[in-house]
Amino acid sequence: MTETIVTPERPLVVEEGDVKPGFIGQSVPRKEDKRLVQGEGVFFDDMKRHEMGFVHFVRSPYAHARIGSVDVSKALELDGVYGTLTGDEVAILTDPFFELSTPPGAHIKDYALAVGRVRHVGDPVAAVVARTRELARDAAELVEVDYEPLPLVLDGEEALKDKVVLHEDAGSNTVWSGVFDWGDFDAALAEADHVVRIDRLHFDRFSSTPLECAGCLVEYNRGTGQWTIHGNHQMPGVGAIWMAPALRVGIDKLRFVSQDIGGGFGNKITLHPQFTVCCLLARKLNRPVQWTEWRTDQHTANTHGNERTFLDVTVPVKADGTMLGFSVRAIDDCGAFPRYEPLGCIIWAQVTPGCYRWRSMRVDFTQVCTNKSPVAPNRGYSRMQHLWLTERIVDIVAGELGLDPIEVRKRNYVKHEEFPYETPNGCIYDSGDYARCLDIALELIGYDSLEERRRDAEARGKLFGIGIGSTLDSGTNNFGQSMILNPELQFSGNNEVATVKLDIFGEVVVTLGTVPQGQGHETTTAQVVAEILGCTPDDVNVRAGHDSYWNSTAGFSGTYASQFAVTGLGAVKGATEKLAGEMKQLAAAVFGCSPDDIELAESHARIKGNPEAALPFMALGAILNANNAGLPPELDITLNVRHVYRPPFEKPDLERKYGNLTLTYATQIHACALEVDPDTGVYEIVDYAAVDDCGKRIHPQIVEGQVHGATAQALGAATHEIFTYDEEGNLLTPNFYDYHVPHALDMPPMKNGYIESESPFTALGAKGMGEGGGAGIHAVCAALQNALGRRGEGPIVWRSCNPYQSVWELMQNPGETRKLVSVESR
Amino acid sequence: MDPVSRKTITVDVNGEGFEREVDARRLLIHFIRDDLDLTGSHIGCDTGNCGACSVLVDGVLVKSCMMLAIQADGARIETVEGLAQDGELNALQQSFSDHHALQCGYCTPGMLMSATALLRQNGSPSDEEIRRGIQGNICRCTGYVNIVEAIRAASE
Amino acid sequence: MLLREVEYARPASVQEALRLLGEHDGARALAGGQTLINVMKARVASPDVLVDLHDLQELRGIELGADGTLDLGAMTTYADVIDSAEVRARPILAEVCAQIADVQVRNRGTIGGNVCSNDPTNHLPPLLVAIGATMTILGADGERSVPAADFFLGVYMTAAGPGELLTKISVPPGKHDGFASVPIGRDGTCIVNVAASLNGEARLAIGCVDAVPVLVKLEATDEEAIRQAVHAANLDPPADVHASADYRRHLAQVLSVRAVAQARKGS
Incomplete structure (x- = not known):
């Protein structure tokens, strides 16, 4: 069921790292599994x-x-x-x-x-x-x-009127508001051959609901x-x-x-x-x-994902389908307390133009409190909502102008040769090849036989639709973006820590600063360490979990924002290289040679070209820790090395709200084929392809697992997962009885493809990729739109979550949602 | 027997006998986790939907959050802790690891028990039968893709 | 997750169970517990005494009578039904039981528990009404039989009153049955479900649209006639987070047509 296409035919951005091929890139057995499959994890x-x-x-x-x-x-x-x-x-x-x-x-x-x-x-x-x-x-x-x-207020737009104010001390329900204006949107409007307007789109409330x-x-x-x-x-x-x-x-x-x-x-x-x-x-x-x-x-x-309403979306389009940008008024509903917010008011700006070469964007963004559960970052945090907007824009514009959504995407995608690509707000898309990923997705899903399958479905009384979701998973935050929201905040850059030591019996012990929740940090860490020290991952003991008293944490330590492969493993690599240097110094002191003459291989430090002159790791550990008399006094080593990885960030330009907000951009191009029962609104995803590009994959199996999981969560969010409230503010989907997450039978067969566009900005060429961009949500919305009607006739899929009843309602009265869209052609 | 609010029960869990006094209201999952300290079986919901607490009671797969401990008096219970023998993973456990069928590992014990029950009844299930067999177990990490693969591989 | 205090008894005979149920005002029978324990976890229900029917072998088992009537003990689990050779006399029973929830719930949940809890989204109430099942209720005053169509009285209320037990469900023979539903996801809670039976008279029972299954007797079984009959039933379904009243009304018609189509083919 799972297909893998590794590396494209044509060369991509490849930065030769100083880590040679070996364990990195292999799906070695996960170190975490043995305890977890025996019920011996400790939660x-x-x-x-x-x-x-x-x-x-x-x-x-x-x-x-x-x-x-x-x-x-x-x-x-x-x-x-x-x-x-x-x-x-x-x-x-x-x-x-x-x-x-x-x-x-x-x-x-x-x-x-x-x-x-x-x-x-x-x-x-x-x-x-x-x-x-x-x-x-x-x-x-x-x-x-x-x-x-x-009195209470549950709707974000209504809350802006401040008739009911939640926080008297604030005096308003508005948490934060600001206007982002990049490029020249007025000039883009003037230049356009068509202006497409979408009155309203709504990204629904849901959350990933960890088990x-x-x-x-x-x-x-x-x-x-x-x-x-x-x-x-x-x-x-x-x-x-x-x-x-x-x-x-x-x-x-x-x-x-x-x-x-x-x-x-x-x-x-x-x-x-x-x-x-x-x-x-x-x-x-x-x-x-x-x-x-x-x-x-x-x-x-506890926490929900941010709910966001997009109003007055305006899209200038050239006759050939080139889009010049967009303007939008966004209202983000953060529930009763901001907590991690208003960071969501800026995080989306990491992906302002989505995958597209749009140069003029104007976003009027307001965040508001309502009498609902507070929000927190939720897989794809803030970018997912925004990318859903960019994808809805592409499909609605294509639909209204009678353009092929595939061709429109390709016309507007940032091109392979343009990387590293600077967006109008100063973000640097590091590498990628969106068009190539789209081609692979179409191939996997059998796009050539589309019309045949449509006819087949129609013969069975079903409506067939296909849709694309193109998203970016921006990883490794520059916390300096918080200063765009509040210049008083003293946060910028990012950091992560790893400590690697060679213990008294020669055991390699790694202590991370991160807080893994299933991402396999112990395993990928061991791969990197083994690669550098010339041992095997089995020889590397990565401490399970997190303890802030291990003194291996920094200000931004944690597991979030798709960054372990960059920050976590960057710290691991830095610490391990320092340790390797110290081990060579120690061996050189013992052998009376230069550290340059020492190599680490097969769990030994040995003189190059003379494998007989070799000290096992155990000897090195024992000598320094317990048998160090006679060592040269100038030998200043600890064999216990702590390294802080700090990505290369600058503080953003606060006036222009401009700067590089994140380090890496993994790509997800997903294609979804579905069949709708026109009598009931029930639909089934019959085919699904996910093509991901996260640069160098340290552990392909783990990468694929993340893709599967992010896709399942996106499909759940697109179909059934929605936090709905009654008029009194009671949550109507308060547990898994009414909040239906995908079960095994709900998941469609999935086909996976990969390319590896290595990031030029990271130590291993890897990019964070755990969050995904919610590509499945966008693909389902697009496929529904495709299934429910042809150009100028079908309803507009204007919400992110479309349970069966919503689909049935869209079909009952397409005119109702068609009113949301207008086209001005010149 | 007249109604009681507390009772001493005996159970056999993974071949070991236990005798404990329990409140009538104690759920079997809390008895297993809190009273017997067998914490492999987990709790992921409060409505009987997630299956993280799945165990076998007298050979029958059940969700131990929808059964009272007092109902298990005299029963033979199998939990995830009983799968490996002498520290060696059984074929299913090994297959879960080989196929990356777990990420956070929280649903895994319940998932393994459902798969165990399935394979005892049906040595070579189809994909659809595997999916039906684990329909009562929610996983939020894997999208089930690799879980299905792992169970299929273990059955071969 | 955490139940209120409760007392527990596990009688060895039906008579003892009836005595316990009769003696304690706040007593409730505990069958498979797949609904009751959940509502107790939510503290929505808090019986004072649980009378566990688990050991009552006389309430278990499936018998096929000489006239083709199936007698199913109330404590028969869904899994028992699915695995039963006798139940092939009325194939729709196993087919529908296999759609209920998941393996674990089917292993413990009982047909008696399903109908006695009478959650309006349950599968069996409309099915048993459509296929003309008969419910046997035992109380202090002896045994009585109630047609399924008269058994369901309201949400969580049935003809089996306080101090009484449903002991047996009897199902006449028949092959021409159908069941159609729109669940949430592939196998989730039903939004609307409809059971149809074309054995002799043509009967539909619609679930999820009222506190009890709505029985519709069909004069004719062409699509238009079915739609009109359902329309004439003046359904007044509840609206909730999963479906508006309009959507349920609409699904009732569509699914009725489908259930009848399946029944016509025969299962």
């Missing part, structure tokens, strides 16, 4: 401590209400209850978490528990700790909260004032930046530890409010406390 909920208490949150049943009083007395009377925490206590014991935004968002006060007011259903109001999980929930039911319901929900086990050391948080925060460095000032402690008082994490996808980046509650409880009750989030809690009140 946070697997840990137990003597006399630990279980935390249960008391959550708001109202989307917006003033809190009159919180009475915990009945809960405290229950046998087995250890204690409680309320918003009033939190307001005394902590400061609000800092906000990244300029005003009005800057004035939002976000505490670990609701203080004075609840702002979404599920907003935690109090927490109870008890001897068992069940008792904690029993007690939580006994907490009496007096609510005074307030393991959030949680932690927190221990407090009363003597040192230090907390150990065994939790599944996927970006603990940033978590600590939020939590430490709020808790009024130094950042080193927070030790974050994790071994295995059951998926993250960005949804575990904003766990600081709940973790802060657990820290306060561990200190207050002087016992370890454990919090396990349940699925319904996660859907209701």
